[in-house]
Amino acid sequence: MTDHHHEEPFWRKYIFSVDHKVIGIQYAVTAMIFLLFGFCLMLIMRWNLAYPGEVIPIVGKLLSEDGMLTPDGYNSFGAMHGTIMVFLGVVPLAVGGFGNYVLPLQVGAPDMAFPKINMASYWTFFLGGVCMLASFFMPQGTASSGWTMYAPLSVIATTGETMWLVGMVFLITSSLLGSVNFIVTVIQLRANGLTWMRLPFFVWTQFVTAFLLLLAFPPLEAAAVFQIMDRVAGTSFFLPSGLYVGGEVLNVAGGGTPLLWQHLFWFLAHPEVYVLILPAMGIVAEVIANNTRKPLWGYRSMVYSIIFLGFMSFVVWAHHMFLTGMGTTMAAFFQTTTMIISIPSVIILSALFISLWGGSIRFTTPMLFALGFLPMFGIGGLTGLPLGLASADIHLHDTYYVIGHFHYVVAPGTIFALFAGIYYWFPKVTGKRMNEALGKTHFYGSFICINGVFMPMFIQGLAGVSRRLYDGGSTYLHAQPVLQWNEFMTIAALGLFFFQIFFIINLIISLAKGEKVSSNVWDATTLEWAAAPSPPLPHVNFEKVPDVYHGPYEYSTNSGGNGQPDFTPQHKKINS
Amino acid sequence: MEVPYTVKPRPDTGLYNAKIGVWLFLASEVMLFGALFSSYILLRMGASSWYVGSEALNVPIGTFNTMVLIVSSVTVVMAWASLRMDDLKKYKMYMGITILLGLVFLVVKILFEYLPKIDHGHVPSEHNFYAIYFVLTGLHALHVIGGLVLNAYLWGPGTKMWETEPEQFTNRIEIAGLYWHFVDIVWIFLFPTIYLL
Amino acid sequence: MDSTPGIKKEINLYLKVFGALAGLTVLTVAVAYLDVGIGLAVIIAMILATTKGSLVASFFMHLAHEKKLIYLMLVITLVSLLALFFITFGTIGDQVGVEIVPEGVSSGVH
Ligand code: HEM
Ligand SMILES: [Cu+2]
Numbered sequence: 001m002t003d004h005h006h007e008e009p010f011w012r013k014y015i016f017s018v019d020h021k022v023i024g025i026q027y028a029v030t031a032m033i034f035l036l037f038g039f040c041l042m043l044i045m046r047w048n049l050a051y052p053g054e055v056i057p058i059v060g061k062l063l064s065e066d067g068m069l070t071p072d073g074y075n076s077f078g079a080m081h082g083t084i085m086v087f088l089g090v091v092p093l094a095v096g097g098f099g100n101y102v103l104p105l106q107v108g109a110p111d112m113a114f115p116k117i118n119m120a121s122y123w124t125f126f127l128g129g130v131c132m133l134a135s136f137f138m139p140q141g142t143a144s145s146g147w148t149m150y151a152p153l154s155v156i157a158t159t160g161e162t163m164w165l166v167g168m169v170f171l172i173t174s175s176l177l178g179s180v181n182f183i184v185t186v187i188q189l190r191a192n193g194l195t196w197m198r199l200p201f202f203v204w205t206q207f208v209t210a211f212l213l214l215l216a217f218p219p220l221e222a223a224a225v226f227q228i229m230d231r232v233a234g235t236s237f238f239l240p241s242g243l244y245v246g247g248e249v250l251n252v253a254g255g256g257t258p259l260l261w262q263h264l265f266w267f268l269a270h271p272e273v274y275v276l277i278l279p280a281m282g283i284v285a286e287v288i289a290n291n292t293r294k295p296l297w298g299y300r301s302m303v304y305s306i307i308f309l310g311f312m313s314f315v316v317w318a319h320h321m322f323l324t325g326m327g328t329t330m331a332a333f334f335q336t337t338t339m340i341i342s343i344p345s346v347i348i349l350s351a352l353f354i355s356l357w358g359g360s361i362r363f364t365t366p367m368l369f370a371l372g373f374l375p376m377f378g379i380g381g382l383t384g385l386p387l388g389l390a391s392a393d394i395h396l397h398d399t400y401y402v403i404g405h406f407h408y409v410v411a412p413g414t415i416f417a418l419f420a421g422i423y424y425w426f427p428k429v430t431g432k433r434m435n436e437a438l439g440k441t442h443f444y445g446s447f448i449c450i451n452g453v454f455m456p457m458f459i460q461g462l463a464g465v466s467r468r469l470y471d472g473g474s475t476y477l478h479a480q481p482v483l484q485w486n487e488f489m490t491i492a493a494l495g496l497f498f499f500q501i502f503f504i505i506n507l508i509i510s511l512a513k514g515e516k517v518s519s520n521v522w523d524a525t526t527l528e529w530a531a532a533p534s535p536p537l538p539h540v541n542f543e544k545v546p547d548v549y550h551g552p553y554e555y556s557t558n559s560g561g562n563g564q565p566d567f568t569p570q571h572k573k574i575n576s
Numbered sequence: 577m578e579v580p581y582t583v584k585p586r587p588d589t590g591l592y593n594a595k596i597g598v599w600l601f602l603a604s605e606v607m608l609f610g611a612l613f614s615s616y617i618l619l620r621m622g623a624s625s626w627y628v629g630s631e632a633l634n635v636p637i638g639t640f641n642t643m644v645l646i647v648s649s650v651t652v653v654m655a656w657a658s659l660r661m662d663d664l665k666k667y668k669m670y671m672g673i674t675i676l677l678g679l680v681f682l683v684v685k686i687l688f689e690y691l692p693k694i695d696h697g698h699v700p701s702e703h704n705f706y707a708i709y710f711v712l713t714g715l716h717a718l719h720v721i722g723g724l725v726l727n728a729y730l731w732g733p734g735t736k737m738w739e740t741e742p743e744q745f746t747n748r749i750e751i752a753g754l755y756w757h758f759v760d761i762v763w764i765f766l767f768p769t770i771y772l773l
Numbered sequence: 774m775d776s777t778p779g780i781k782k783e784i785n786l787y788l789k790v791f792g793a794l795a796g797l798t799v800l801t802v803a804v805a806y807l808d809v810g811i812g813l814a815v816i817i818a819m820i821l822a823t824t825k826g827s828l829v830a831s832f833f834m835h836l837a838h839e840k841k842l843i844y845l846m847l848v849i850t851l852v853s854l855l856a857l858f859f860i861t862f863g864t865i866g867d868q869v870g871v872e873i874v875p876e877g878v879s880s881g882v883h
Contacts, residue, residue, distance in 0.1 A: 111579055113593045180600045187842070188581050188593050215853045218604050219611035226615065229711055234701030237619065255623045255704045259868070260615055263861045267611075314856045318864050327867035333860075590840045599843050603850040610854045614861055622865070630805055639802050643795065650791045653833045657784055661777050757833045761826045768818040772805035 018115035024101030031093035038084035049472035050490035075144035082147025094279035105528030108191025113184040121177035128170030135163035151238030151261040179210035193548035205282030216271035223264035266317035280417030291367040292359025295553040298351035305344035312341040338388030365439030369420035380408030401461025432514030438506040445499030452492030456485035530569035546571035648677035
């Protein structure tokens, strides 16, 4: 190969790079900063829930003159916490970060199919993030109508809302560019011999995710344009006739419907929850197969399950809207589809559990996080079932129970999977390994604390405590018996923050002087480990384009005795 | 090692990368305009009053613009056919006409539709009919502008590629054409739903 | 690359399609001025628009003979588009206490 290496200038190499690996790291780092920021917003809110009306320590002076979080500030922080966590944190890390870095390597491609579009995708995302952050400095603060931005409240809200909508349009554009890239890369750039059923499960999850982003996001873009028009041009897409605001009829043409926003929003947002969870399942599958030294149990059924799940996720969205006055016919329809969609999730989770059976498990840090994911996602999913039944949802809707449900899925679920991914692929990116002792402290501490944060939410929710209350329910009679949990959850959340410090320190010292390791530290079969050096070559990834002869998880192919490896890399030629 | 299949099709799919890419992009556009249309229907069904398009809007101008876009669709496909017959001159001519027609569409739209409407006080906030009219045709017009920029590039500076990579350049014209036809199809649906019904 | 005579034939086809599109446009406008009632008018307008759209897609965008993969992607898109349309309509139509305004009302105001 005649690779003439002309040295690239700094800005081309690290800032406006078209190399999928650099872009993946840019995505991951940006997303992690946003995750931390979103977490801090929530800590401030949790303090207020535990000690309503008391001065916030450390940052109080920044929030208001008397050092407290105002009710309006609480609404702003809540809306931005949700937005930042979902759209600027988890998705960019899971898809933009891991997807970008790992997917081309796993399919044996030199880069994404459209490297320049890939770069554009990151920078559009960045602009969207800047918009969202800038809204904190607007005269009346950020958007404050929840991450769902329900009309008409959002239409009459403060100017930060417009920034939110513009930022959202950027984010939608970015994920559109990204998903086109992912799909084309998987279809066109697979290495020779890498058939569909030989793809690592992670690639499958990213592939389905990309389709969800591609098809579900545009309706929200349409809705965002409508809402911008409502706010800026005085139209009434989401404003009904005769709407009273502050005791007066709003002076608009009227004739619109707030439900239209909800439909367009949830048409995106239900598929979006699968965007949050599918890549996590993919990471967990990789880590489990590698650390049990066994093939995944039921690989094929897992693949069919996520394809089915992808389709179904387009026909369940109004289970978020049971209480909007929906009639029984459609309620029955959405209950049925919701129950059906839980089946593939159960299949995947069961397959992952069964994969553990009889494995000689290596309890590395990534494996611990992956093992933590399984029961946590299980709790999150099971608590979703009552929410999918209209009669139960009438009681549970908009209570802390819902908050508990989806946080079990995304926090100890997805976020743990993302940690597993970071610990697992860190040696790939840097050639160094993260510290195990710090990693394990991080895991056990986080595991205990995160359950302390979210488990009591079920108790409060079942007792009828509503979400989005500034004082955590202390002025409500029915909330009194469960009020003491507020302080407990806040302390657990502070504990959770404490254990994240171990992670941050671990990242820094491992980067600086982590233990140097071989290219394939985990003895993995998939191409990114087996066929490429760690870190992979800039731009081209592989020294030689690999051809593939094996399925993704051929572990324990022989006894592993006599110094032989116990696995067969995907690209190892069968000699016959 | 370069990204493969940028020009030649991959054997098992029979397609080059950008072709799949543009169809995926169009798929998302279908969902965008699908959402816009379904919102239109919902708002109209739920409204207590609505305008009749053919009375409120200028049908002759709309018809004229429909024809303009259809002709431009023909010329852009002719531009592609010319390149496949190695005729750069003809390509330049057809692509040039396509761009002119796109400009005509926009100018007519702004001078004879938007401005008079606004002059008469028919702004988006007057009634959801006008809100829908301005948003749907406005977003369509933005797509026309996008197409114009792309086509103008391929007609002007982009043509240099023909000398070095004729096949890739022909592919680009195909892609640009696919997008332009899509914009035409959107208009084919917009015109009757907004102007006539 | 394709042979020149083949492309010449294609061009012939394009011109025919253009004729059809022009004719259908005139028809669309003409029908709109007949007083057939809004229900029928919608059906006719949609049939005509769909025909025109399919002509452009099949011949100008050469979907009439495209690779299987493209069809597959478009079918997936179509499924989610239909879900968006019909499930939304169904849900709003099933709304308790919300009446869908009957056809006749949609004519002129002010
Ligand atoms: C296993 C099957 C699942 C079922 C049956 C289910 C069901 C539901 C239902 C019915 C609701 C609406 C509750 C209400 O607002 O009253 C809900 C809310 C929610 N779910 Fe799930 N869910 C499941 C999985 C997931 C997953 C995988 C995620 C994300 C990773 C997720 C994230 C959410 C979120 C974010 C909300 C709250 C939305 C809001 O702000 O109102 N769910 N779930
Ligand atoms: Cu949902």
